[in-house]
Amino acid sequence: MIGENGGMRSPSRFLCVGDSMTIGRAGDHTWRYRMWQHLCATLPSGTYDIVGPRDELYDSPDPAAYADPAFPAAARRHLAGWGEGWLHMAPVIRETVAATRADVLLVSLGLIDLGFYTDSDQTAANARRFLTEARAANPHVRAVILPVIPNVRAATDAPFAAEVDRFNELLAKLVADLDAPSSPLLLASHPPSYDIHQDTYDGTHPNASGEHKLAAAFADALHQAWELGGPYNRTNRPNRPN
Template identity: 35%
Template sequence: MSTDHSDEGTEGASADGAKPRFRPGPLGLAGVALAAMFVTLLLIQSFIGTFRPGGEPPEREPSPATGSPPEGTARIMVVGDSITQGSSGDYTWRYRLWKHLDEQVGADVEFVGPYNGVLDVSGDGSGSQGYADPNFDQRHAAVWGAPVKKLSEHIGEQVAEYDPHYLLLMAGVNDFVGGGNAPEALEEVRDLIRTARVVRGDLQIVLGELTPVRGTDDDKRLNRQIAEFNMALPSVAEDMTGQDSPVVVARTSAHYSAAEDNWDTTHPNARGELKIAAAFADALAGPLRLGAPYPRPLPEVPVGPQTRPKVSVAEQDADKLVLSWKRVLGATRYQVLQRRLRPDPDEQVPLLTEPTPAEDGRMSVEVDHLLSGATYEFVVRPFKGGDGGRRSRVVKVPFDADPPAAPKWVRVDDRREFLVWAAVTNATHFEVWRRPMKCAEPSDEEDPDDADGASSAAPACEPRDAKGPGKGKGWTSVAVVNGDRRWAIDTDGKPAAEFVVVSHRDYLAGGAADPVEFVVED
């Protein structure tokens, strides 16, 4: 760019009005010569490498990248994919890093970025604010399902708009899911760093290792690419480190177990979040001197949804009952456990029926094949993927359907062999009660009304009282009849007995028929 000096003073001009030519002194000439020699060396270096008199120097260990926190608030932009964004019900590793820096260390930090939500695993959109604990700085630049190249497309404008001092990047798994390989993903990481530095040359960068996957259809290939990516990441950090822009690696995959630390194939549960956050905290504190390392050993944290479902009985009839509860944040499925409490207690077992969502934001499950007259207890446990959360409190439900009516047409059959009766709606079985009748000894005197003059051998018998089982004395339960409506008469050796048939539905006693008298004949 030229500069107009026409309005400057003309003192020292020649007689013809021209300005005198600059004449350097001895020191000036020496300075010009040195400058020319330096430029020449730079030109030579650009073509043949660094000028090294006496040959190649011995190999030296690369000095670790170092940084320093800015004056005032340190702005941190976290960039990544679903592992960084998180989903409903998650704390996210961003939360755990924020809590460490802000509350445990007292660092003056601010998270920046264009987004503040997580993915709603219920399917209602990625703008969900459903954090397990929303009390932290939620801003980020992570996008569910994004490969590194997709993140690079917007990183320049994001850095320009939010002006972060630190950029934390953890991405690459989606590159492999899409068929890419580690060298390609690493080159995309380099491009992202270059693009971000065009906007801010003193950006301090932390690259997170990728965590392993488990349970996909392609575990072997994916984990091989992840391992290759992680192995090469320190070299990328060293190569991309600039004088004012250090690049360091967070050892996020160290001690990380996909079986224990993921809630599904890929995404971290609470334990995994903590391990990732601790690794980033260590990288920020060590080389970059922001904050402090995460305290060890890491605390034990519960996994799975931590909100208890509040379960109630929404409906009950003679055949079933319906349990209902409000959806639990972050739950991807529920397990309903059932146990018969009394009578005849049994083991707690999971129901095979899947709960279904309703439009009012609640879940419900229909429970059938319950036994009338029994008391059951139910527990609902929410799961996120494979991680079970806090169980509901026990709900006790007496299942008392309407008792069946008393049997009708109870009688002795024509051959005097069976007690028979009519069918009863909803009765599952019948109980037969017996009581011996009061009988007088038979008389040896001739019966005056008997034309043959024979004596009366039949005893004179009558009921003990007019009360049935449960009220009268002497009654004994002698048989349970399933799948039939007759019973072979047995007086237990007594000359006469009365019988009562009671309907049952499972454990629930129904109506009792009127007593039927039976006298044994010689």
């Protein structure tokens, strides 16, 4: 790739950061897999890498445990953990970005924080710390951040639902406040048709249709804001090894 000053531009290095909705468990494809398919279909070979210190599912280190065991090792990399949130990722993101040389973060965090660890203000503070630490490792890092999608608990727990709504408001303000030309931030759109009764298998974790909708939220933000890749098409299939 040719950079703005005529030199060679390094490939974009994508790091998926998330909780149980991102890491997945045995039998899942994961939205990471759907994103890999999208990148394969819309970006030239050699212009991107998927990076991260982990590659396993929540309950299995065996690559055959993915719904598609052909999901290649180089594309399975991530920084996600079951039961992990902004609270857990903020202390490790600097070293992870430094070690992997990640420059595009795709982040889906917050539900576990609000559900078990921190209120909306504390969660927003941890999100700020996360972004500050990521920039300490790479001052030009870019990030696409997904708002928290209310899960089944929010349908019956009004205080929890209010905390989710308030955090999403704080997150939007945080992204607007910290966005900079040298290190742009995007708040992805809540998938408009996402339905926890149709797109999850338990009211929280995405099934196949939910995986596509989460991947589409990231892919469409990348395309619309930065002309990176193309519009998401759930029928995309990799047409080459990566």
